[in-house]
Amino acid sequence: MPGMIIDVHTHVFPPEVMADRQRFCKAEPAFASIYSDPAAPMVDAPGLIAAMDQARVDLSWAVGFPWQQAEHARLHNDYVAAAVKEHPWRLRGLACVHPPAAWALAEAQRALGLGLHGLGELAFYDQDLDLASLAPLCGLAAEAGAPLLLHTNEPVGRVYPGKAPMTLARLYALIKAHSATRLVLAHMGGGIFFYAALKKEVRAALANVWLDTAAAPFLYRPRAYGLAVELMGADRVLLGSDYPLLPVERYRKELTSAEAGLSPADLDMVLGGAAARLLP
Ligand SMILES: [Zn+2]
Numbered sequence: 001m002p003g004m005i006i007d008v009h010t011h012v013f014p015p016e017v018m019a020d021r022q023r024f025c026k027a028e029p030a031f032a033s034i035y036s037d038p039a040a041p042m043v044d045a046p047g048l049i050a051a052m053d054q055a056r057v058d059l060s061w062a063v064g065f066p067w068q069q070a071e072h073a074r075l076h077n078d079y080v081a082a083a084v085k086e087h088p089w090r091l092r093g094l095a096c097v098h099p100p101a102a103w104a105l106a107e108a109q110r111a112l113g114l115g116l117h118g119l120g121e122l123a124f125y126d127q128d129l130d131l132a133s134l135a136p137l138c139g140l141a142a143e144a145g146a147p148l149l150l151h152t153n154e155p156v157g158r159v160y161p162g163k164a165p166m167t168l169a170r171l172y173a174l175i176k177a178h179s180a181t182r183l184v185l186a187h188m189g190g191g192i193f194f195y196a197a198l199k200k201e202v203r204a205a206l207a208n209v210w211l212d213t214a215a216a217p218f219l220y221r222p223r224a225y226g227l228a229v230e231l232m233g234a235d236r237v238l239l240g241s242d243y244p245l246l247p248v249e250r251y252r253k254e255l256t257s258a259e260a261g262l263s264p265a266d267l268d269m270v271l272g273g274a275a276a277r278l279l280p
Helices: 015-019 021-024 027-033 046-053 070-086 104-113 131-146 168-177 187-197 202-208 223-232 248-255 264-276
Strands: 006-011 061-065 089-097 120-121 148-150 184-186 208-210
Touching: 006 264, 015 021, 015 070, 015 208, 021 027, 021 168, 021 184, 046 061, 046 070, 046 089, 046 248, 061 070, 061 264, 070 089, 070 104, 089 104, 089 223, 104 131, 120 131, 131 148, 168 184, 168 202, 184 187, 187 202, 187 208, 202 208, 208 223, 208 264, 223 264
Parallel strands: 006 061, 061 089, 089 120, 120 148, 148 184, 184 208
Antiparallel strands: none
């Protein structure tokens, strides 16, 4: 019998943002870089739930955006918290802040106090990971026993909107500095899982690290899922769709493909078993 289907990476936006995204593009360069294009899809919480029903997804983690303006962050975190309260069986909510902002830690604490379950998708879209500003947020997540979903991407290859100039060396330093923080690295962790094959150090350092599959169908051949499972363990690879960027169906097709090479047990773990353990 198949287990629960859990999607750990979906984006919901408050109706205010969806109604007038151009207004929010002002003074929000990172947001503008991804969402000023009217074709970049956005969805609210009811839209997400409808898509989950259609794709037979039991539970989704809804994440915000790392707004640079405090009022935008508050608006978004309040919205995700309200959505989670309204749909406690269908949604888990992550609080999002712009790590370098002076108010970031206080807003993250406030949002966790509203009942949000973790932090994410924290991101630096226009620079490498800033470890100093991430440190207090990693500390907060560790203290709360809450996952921290971090945007990562492959440091080589095609350039596209939302691709950050990040390095695996900086990411690895973050992981080592915050071994008590449950880090979920979005978008296959930028490929860092390959280094779990090293004989020394890395595998142990990744003890508290998970990957999600968000946007992988745009980026990787399906075999990458099988390699990640082989190198990290099936309990470390989480279905994340980046919905509404891509529907869950697309991932299901790739994850169940012969090229991915996942056993039924692996597949169960990736589609929800691992996420259910990480955040029940
Ligand atoms: Zn991302």
